[in-house]
Amino acid sequence: xxxxxxxxxxxxxxxxxxxxxxxxxxxxxxxxxxxxxxxxxxxxxxxxxxxxxxxxxxxxxxxxxxxxxxxxxxxxxxxxxxxxxxxxxxxxxxxxxxxxxxxxxxxxxxxxxxxxxxxxxxxxxxxxxxxxxxxxxxxxxxxxxxxxxxxxxxxxxxxxxxxxxxxxxxxxxxxxxxxxxxxxxxxxxxxxxxxxxxxxxxxxxxxxxxxxxxxxxxxxxxxxxxxxxxxxxxxxxxxxxxxxxxxxxxxxxxxxxxxxxxxxxxxxxxxxxxxxxxxxxxxxxxxxxxxxxxxxxxxxxxxxxxxxxxxxxxxxxxxxxxxxxxxxxxxxxxxxxxxxxxxxxxxxxxxxxxxxxxxxxxxxxxxxxxxxxxxxxxxxxxxxxxxxxxxxxxxxxxxxxxxxxxxx
Numbered sequence: 001x002x003x004x005x006x007x008x009x010x011x012x013x014x015x016x017x018x019x020x021x022x023x024x025x026x027x028x029x030x031x032x033x034x035x036x037x038x039x040x041x042x043x044x045x046x047x048x049x050x051x052x053x054x055x056x057x058x059x060x061x062x063x064x065x066x067x068x069x070x071x072x073x074x075x076x077x078x079x080x081x082x083x084x085x086x087x088x089x090x091x092x093x094x095x096x097x098x099x100x101x102x103x104x105x106x107x108x109x110x111x112x113x114x115x116x117x118x119x120x121x122x123x124x125x126x127x128x129x130x131x132x133x134x135x136x137x138x139x140x141x142x143x144x145x146x147x148x149x150x151x152x153x154x155x156x157x158x159x160x161x162x163x164x165x166x167x168x169x170x171x172x173x174x175x176x177x178x179x180x181x182x183x184x185x186x187x188x189x190x191x192x193x194x195x196x197x198x199x200x201x202x203x204x205x206x207x208x209x210x211x212x213x214x215x216x217x218x219x220x221x222x223x224x225x226x227x228x229x230x231x232x233x234x235x236x237x238x239x240x241x242x243x244x245x246x247x248x249x250x251x252x253x254x255x256x257x258x259x260x261x262x263x264x265x266x267x268x269x270x271x272x273x274x275x276x277x278x279x280x281x282x283x284x285x286x287x288x289x290x291x292x293x294x295x296x297x298x299x300x301x302x303x304x305x306x307x308x309x310x311x312x313x314x315x316x317x318x319x320x321x322x323x324x325x326x327x328x329x330x331x332x333x334x335x336x337x338x339x340x341x342x343x344x345x346x347x348x349x350x351x352x353x354x355x356x357x358x359x360x361x362x363x364x365x366x367x368x369x370x371x372x373x374x375x376x377x378x379x380x381x382x383x384x385x386x387x388x389x390x391x392x393x394x395x396x397x398x399x400x401x402x403x404x405x406x407x408x
Contacts, residue, residue, distance in 0.1 A: 001062050001070045003027065004054060006374040007034040013378050014316070017101045018094055025090075028074040032313040033320070035071070037367045037376075042294030042314050044071065054371070074313075075306040091308055092163055095141035098315060100167040102131055102138055105323060105382040107344040111168065112175040112275075112387070113140075114282040115157055115182055118289075119147055123302050126311070127153050129160045130285060132177070132278045134329075134359045134385060136322060137285035139315045140164060144304040154184050165194055175199055175387075177279040183263070185237070185244050192265040199276055202261040208234040208248060212399050219261045222250045229390070231268045232399025249273055253394065268398055274388040288360050289314055318360065323380035324370075325363025330383060338366075344383040 003011055011030040018026065031051070036042050039050035048068050055062040103109070112132045119125045125147045130137035141160040161176075168174060174196035178187065183200050191198040204220030211233035222230040229251040236244040247268050252259035264271050289296045294314045301307050331338040333349065370376045390396070 001031065001051070001055070001067050003030060003034070004058050004374075006054075006371050006376055007031070009376050009378045010034050010320075017097050020093055021090060025074065028070065029313065029316070032071060032074060033316045034371065036294060036313060036317040037320060037364070038371050040364050040368050042289075042296055042310070042317070043298040044068070046295070047071065057372075075301070075303075075309055091305070091312070094312055095160065095163045096167045098312075099131070099140040099164045102140060102319065102382065103167070103169075105319070105380075106131075106133075107381055107383050108346065108348060109169065110173050110384055110387075112177065112278050114279050115176065115178045116279075116282045116286075117153060117181075118286040120290075120297055120299075122147050124304060124307050125149075126307075127156055127160070128282070128286075129157075129164065130282050132281040133322060133382060134326065135281050135284055135355065136288060136318075136358065136360050137282040138318055138322065139285070139289075139311060142308065142311055144308045144311070146302075146304065153182065154186060157182065157187065158190055161190065161194070168194075168196075170195070173197070175275060175278070177276065179279065180261075185242050188244060188246065188263060188265065197264055197266050197271070199262055199264045199271070199279075201276065201279075202236075202248075202263050204259060204261055206236065206261060208236055210234055210399065211245070219248060219250055220259055222248075223252045223259055226252050226256065227254045227393060227395060228252055229273045229394055229396045230399070231271075231273060231396060233268065236263070247271060249276075251276070251390075251394075254391070268400065272387055272389065273394070273396060274390040277388045284358070285318070285360075288318065288358075293360065293364070294318075319382075320367050320378065321360055321363035323363065323382055324366040324377075325359035325361070326383050327380045328362050328366055329359055344381050348384045348386055350386050 007030060010033050011027060014026050014030050035047035035051045038054055039046040048064050051067050052062060052064050114130050114132045114137055117125060117127050124144050127143045128139045129141040130139045141164050143156040143160060176191045176196050176198050178200045180201040180203060183202055188198045188200060206219045207216055208219050209216050231249050234246060234248040236246060246263050247266055249262040250259050251273050260276055262276055291297065296314065299310060301310065327341055328338050331341045
């Protein structure tokens with residue numbers, strides 16, 4: 001199937017971001033991205049129907065089976081083992097290129113990466129490194145394996161971080177967030193060695209040694225209850241090989257069921273006690289990939305490499321949607337038509353808070369409407385919001401100063 005004129009901006013962008021892919025692969029990837037945006041759905045049948053309707057509207061209808069076969073070429077090995085092996089080698093090259101593309105769109109240059117795992121029934125599991133953004137996240141590197149496969153995720157996490165590291169500018173503030181299931185001294189040390197800031201959740205029962213006094217206690221006992229936070233330097237683990245000298249944050253917000261126990265390499269006063277809220281955004285993005293967005297869970301693919309290539313399609317479509325939604329949100333915030341917001345405003349806006357419509361959903365509708373009218377715009381940008389600040393009612397104790405009594 002030939003690309004419709006409305007899809008040329010997508011093909012041009014894919015060629016610019018992934019120039020090492022073959023011409024046919026870039027065209028097939030562009031067709032997939034256009035179809036996902038047309039259908040607002042990543043399920044193959046929905047994409048085929050949307051593309052068929054688009055060709056009919058353009059005056060040269062293409063049969064559904066022809067479109068389906070063209071789409072499947074992106075995942076087909078054509079019986080050539082060496083060809084598919086080359087395709088497997090190409091995918092890791094896409095990850096740094098994808099992050100570099102996000103960084104060109106991102107204003108200001110400040111990066112928060114979240115690491116998490118999501119499962120699709122009993123078929124596959126995915127470990128994703130994502131740029132968290134406006135209550136959502138953009139996957140920029142991932143590894144897919146069978147859901148029943150055994151083995152730790154840590155080697156794959158370290159490999160993904162190593163792949164994207166070269167495109168991150170030196171001196172850029174980078175925050176790396178992970179939940180307690182992925183906590184590892186090796187992960188903390190690796191992120192720190194890259195010059196980035198780890199912020200990894202630990203366990204309430206973890207025994208720590210306070211650097212200031214040498215006292216040992218369970219981390220969860222450092223705050224008396226909701227509305228309190230404790231920040232200070234501690235030593236984790238007893239054995240020399242595993243020992244970590246880190247900053248510990250124990251944060252129990254008034255709206256939290258229990259306290260967060262967080263580990264970072266940053267100095268106590270250089271880390272925001274509510275930054276960990278950013279990690280939850282990757283879970284919102286998994287819902288966008290699945291039932292609330294691209295319907296990834298409806299795919300019938302089980303081969304891990306083919307699923308990984310499908311994720312590349314969905315990641316590109318997510319970038320387009322989030323950029324379009326960002327511009328629309330800024331227009332609404334400024335009270336002007338979307339067309340009048342030419343460039344991102346600075347400084348970055350504060351946290352928007354609870355949205356009636358997500359940036360992702362808003363952007364999907366805009367991209368779909370532009371494609372229907374044959375004028376998709378890929379000149380938008382990604383505008384960061386300020387990282388979350390704690391409420392003024394949160395009582396924060398820093399271990400380097402005496403605790404102050406609560407106001408009466």
